[in-house]
Amino acid sequence: MTEIKKQIADALCTAAGGAIDAAELCAALEYPPSAELGDLAFPCFRLSKTMRKAPPAIAAELAEKFSCPAVGRVQVAGGYLNLFLDKEYLVRHVIACTLHADKPYGGSEDGKGKTVVLDYSSPNVAKPFHIGHLGTTVIGHSLKKLHAFAGWNCVGVNHLGDWGTQFGKLIVAYRKWGDREKVEAGEIDELVSLYVRFHAEAEKDPSLEDAARAEFTKLEAGDKDNLALWKWFIEISLREYQKTYDQLGITFDSYKGESFYYDKVPAVVEALREKGLLKIDDGASIVDLEPYGMPPCLILKNDGSSIYPSRDIAAAIYRKETYNFDKCIYVTSAGQSLHFAQWFKVVELMGYDWYDKLVHVPYGTVSIDGAKLATRTGNVVLLKDLFATAIEKARAIIEEKNPTLENKDEVAKQVGVGAIVFHYLSNGRIKDINFVMEDALSFDGNTGPYAQYTYARMRSILRRAEAPANGENPKVTSPEEVELAKVISRFPERVQAAIAEYEPSNITRYILDLCAAFNRFYHECPILSAEDADVRETRLALVTAASDVLGNALDLICMGKPEQI
Numbered sequence: 001m002t003e004i005k006k007q008i009a010d011a012l013c014t015a016a017g018g019a020i021d022a023a024e025l026c027a028a029l030e031y032p033p034s035a036e037l038g039d040l041a042f043p044c045f046r047l048s049k050t051m052r053k054a055p056p057a058i059a060a061e062l063a064e065k066f067s068c069p070a071v072g073r074v075q076v077a078g079g080y081l082n083l084f085l086d087k088e089y090l091v092r093h094v095i096a097c098t099l100h101a102d103k104p105y106g107g108s109e110d111g112k113g114k115t116v117v118l119d120y121s122s123p124n125v126a127k128p129f130h131i132g133h134l135g136t137t138v139i140g141h142s143l144k145k146l147h148a149f150a151g152w153n154c155v156g157v158n159h160l161g162d163w164g165t166q167f168g169k170l171i172v173a174y175r176k177w178g179d180r181e182k183v184e185a186g187e188i189d190e191l192v193s194l195y196v197r198f199h200a201e202a203e204k205d206p207s208l209e210d211a212a213r214a215e216f217t218k219l220e221a222g223d224k225d226n227l228a229l230w231k232w233f234i235e236i237s238l239r240e241y242q243k244t245y246d247q248l249g250i251t252f253d254s255y256k257g258e259s260f261y262y263d264k265v266p267a268v269v270e271a272l273r274e275k276g277l278l279k280i281d282d283g284a285s286i287v288d289l290e291p292y293g294m295p296p297c298l299i300l301k302n303d304g305s306s307i308y309p310s311r312d313i314a315a316a317i318y319r320k321e322t323y324n325f326d327k328c329i330y331v332t333s334a335g336q337s338l339h340f341a342q343w344f345k346v347v348e349l350m351g352y353d354w355y356d357k358l359v360h361v362p363y364g365t366v367s368i369d370g371a372k373l374a375t376r377t378g379n380v381v382l383l384k385d386l387f388a389t390a391i392e393k394a395r396a397i398i399e400e401k402n403p404t405l406e407n408k409d410e411v412a413k414q415v416g417v418g419a420i421v422f423h424y425l426s427n428g429r430i431k432d433i434n435f436v437m438e439d440a441l442s443f444d445g446n447t448g449p450y451a452q453y454t455y456a457r458m459r460s461i462l463r464r465a466e467a468p469a470n471g472e473n474p475k476v477t478s479p480e481e482v483e484l485a486k487v488i489s490r491f492p493e494r495v496q497a498a499i500a501e502y503e504p505s506n507i508t509r510y511i512l513d514l515c516a517a518f519n520r521f522y523h524e525c526p527i528l529s530a531e532d533a534d535v536r537e538t539r540l541a542l543v544t545a546a547s548d549v550l551g552n553a554l555d556l557i558c559m560g561k562p563e564q565i
């Protein structure tokens with residue numbers, strides 16, 4: 001619709017004698033609440049000041065003078081000018097933009113020459129990779145894909161929580177109760193249970209805490225044995241994360257985590273001191289943020305070691321120097337909003353003029369129905385268990401629905417993981433959600449499996465057509481064709497909204513609109529069996545356009561695209 005809206009805006013500007021600028025007019029165009037009121041509407045009060053007339057008179061005048069090939073008919077409705085698109089024009093436009101264009105529809109060059117760094121997933125090594133990380137992982141990767149689709153140069157960073165006192169604890173626990181083979185075999189779960197055991201034992205014997213601090217200090221000082229253990233713990237953890245990333249089709253451009261920055265913190269401290277921003281409070285170094293209504297930002301602990309916020313500041317400076325980003329996005333739970341607000345402020349106070357290019361994208365909490373998935377490592381639900389359960393259930397459903405399907409395992413993975421991703425991204429990110437596995441996996445509701453099933457249905461029609469559609473001379477005969485074309489034409493706007501709002505749920509909701517329009521079309525309009533050759537050709541072209549757009553939309557939210565279910 002973006003292109004069509006632009007044309008209409010230009011024509012309306014001409015009709016209004018240039019009383020408003022075309023871009024402003026374009027932004028003012030509305031989608032009316034119901035089809036009787038047109039496909040687009042212009043609220044004429046926008047012009048009453050410059051044209052010195054009442055909105056209804058302006059609407060009448062515009063209706064008189066307006067002419068645009070994309071619009072079949074206009075209607076004056078009070079202060080609104082309602083516009084009805086020319087059906088053939090719309091369908092021809094959609095087919096041209098999808099089938100006959102050299103770049104994917106909805107993609108753009110808006111971000112050409114610009115770089116965005118995206119910091120997401122970023123789990124804490126040797127701690128459980130749990131359902132709370134689902135948000136950062138899929139929102140983050142989806143935002144990366146959306147930016148890439150809009151032409152941005154993207155750098156995805158997994159800012160691993162791979163430094164801190166927990167490693168001292170783990171080293172002590174491993175030396176006391178650990179077993180190399182067991183850790184190798186049990187992978188991250190074994191590390192997590194060592195960590196859990198440390199806390200249990202330290203309750204009885206507080207001297208363990210001192211031992212842990214001492215081991216971490218040795219690690220910071222570069223002790224060989226401790227470094228080797230630390231590296232191994234990370235390796236074990238990464239092996240585990242990788243399985244989940246593979247299931248989601250997620251890759252990163254950098255795994256530089258917190259450990260990479262601890263030796264870059266002294267320079268930050270020095271700069272803060274020079275600017276007179278550093279204060280000592282109870283032995284710790286802080287930046288006072290009281291004038292900004294926030295608690296102080298902790299820079300160094302009282303033992304002089306670096307900490308989460310100071311490592312974040314060092315990381316931001318490093319990323320600016322390394323990538324010269326135009327935006328640096330951090331996706332974390334809303335629980336960290338204050339942390340980001342604080343250190344963003346410190347970066348501003350340090351005088352870095354790029355402080356306003358740092359963006360925190362928060363999301364709400366996730367809970368899950370039933371305690372079935374809770375593990376021996378406590379009350380958390382691990383992401384791998386969540387996926388495994390979903391895949392298993394998807395496998396059973398597929399077995400029942402389509403027993404002869406060839407690549408059942410692959411499809412079960414796509415459907416199971418996709419169901420979770422889709423369910424998660426169905427709501428605005430800031431909303432807290434409760435996960436109901438049965439709902440997520442249903443093929444009937446507004447779910448991932450339903451969207452993938454619709455995609456597979458489109459692909460199956462296209463496989464059965466003996467030649468690809470061309471659709472150069474569309475023949476439009478039913479309202480469902482027009483409705484489908486209309487929904488397809490809105491994709492670029494939804495992509496733009498998803499990027500502007502850092503909100504992948506725009507795409508999820510769009511997918512549901514597209515699937516609904518397609519399924520209505522599918523039920524009302526014979527495609528391959530249409531008698532009239534031009535009608536058949538037009539419908540086939542619309543199926544092609546819809547499957548291209550749906551496929552790209554699924555990609556953008558990290559969902560698999562099964563050819564058959």
Ligand code: ARG
Pocket residue numbers: 119121122123124159160161312330331332
């Ligand atoms: N490791 C942190 C956690 O699990 C998230 C890191 C987010 N990124 C950052 N640059 N602070 O809570």
